Amino acid sequence: MDKQAVNHIVSITMTDQAERRLREYFVDKGYKIGDTLPKEMELAEALGVSRSVIREAMSRLRMLGLIDVRKRRGTVLTEPDVLGGMERILDPNLLGKNTLQRLFEVRLMLxxxxxxxxxxxxxxxxxxxxxxxxxEERAAQDKASLVRLDIQFHATLYEITGNPVLIRFQHMLQPIFQYVLDYREAIHQPGAAPRVTHGDLVDTLRRGNPASFREAIRAHFEHHFGLIG
Structure with missing residues (x-):
């Protein structure tokens, strides 16, 4: 390995360290969302690294949504979109089968x-x-309609919670869930209704309680749990 390659590795390592230390520095100094941060030179002196390393580390933090550059204010601390990065990569065609299986299980847990x-x-x-x-489900005759209505039913349950993070996460996981089901060729065949149907779940919501709903939805998903390996 030549000297240039070694220097490149060291530079990357310093940037990784600077990124971590910057996050710690902002916390230790008590910066809050919306606060203006020190300039690059001041941060470089505080961390004992070069300005170029700080610039690259700050660029990474900006990509993560932790900081932003505002007109007439400079660099400010911002609240990151915690699901944004995950949302961009949650494509079932880009993930391995083990990861897809684990995400499938997360959806069941939710x-x-x-x-x-x-x-x-x-x-x-x-x-x-x-x-x-x-x-609509009872009148549906084809697989595509049953799949669409199944997605709509469960999405509605999440919407009822009123939790925007949960709703968004469910929306992100839905393609993963469907991909695994299609891959295993086990669910959503017309006429192969689960033991506890969507109608039964609605009845439980009307007359039951959280414990009975948990039991009912566990039975509703018994075929899905059979896919857990």
């Missing part, structure tokens, strides 16, 4: 815990929405 958030927030209008989806 569904199992929905009951505690649904019961305090569900309204008659929500139940009507779910009833309408169930009626």
């Amino acid at each position: 569904e199992m815990g929905l009951g505690d958030f649904l019961y305090p927030r569900i309204q008659p209008g929500h139940l009507k929405q779910l009833d309408n989806i169930v009626l």
Whole structure:
């Protein structure tokens, strides 16, 4: 390995360290979201590294959404979009089968815990929405319609929680969930209804409680749990 290659590795390592130390520095100094940060030269002196290393580390933080450059204010600390980076790479065609399987399991975990958030927030209008989806399902004759309505039903459950992070995460995971199901060729065959149907889940939401809903949705997903390896 030549000297130039060695120097390149060292430079990258210093930038990695500077990125981590900058995050620690901002926390230690008590900077809050919206605060203006010191200039590059001041940060370089504080961390004992060159200005070029600081510039590259700050560029990384900006890509992560942790900082931004504002007109007449300079560089400010910003609240990152915690799901943004994941959203850009959650393409089932870019992920390995083991990762897809683990994400599939995460989706099942989320569904199992929905009951505690649904019961305090569900309204008659929500139940009507779910009833309408169930009626459409009963009239559906093809796989594409059943898949579409299945997605709509579960997306509606997440929307009822009123939690925008949870809703967005479910939307991100849906292509992964469907990809695994299609790959394993086990679910969404017309006529192969689960033991506990969507209609049963709506009845449980009307008359049950978080514990009974958890039991019902576990039974609804029994075929899905069979895919866990």
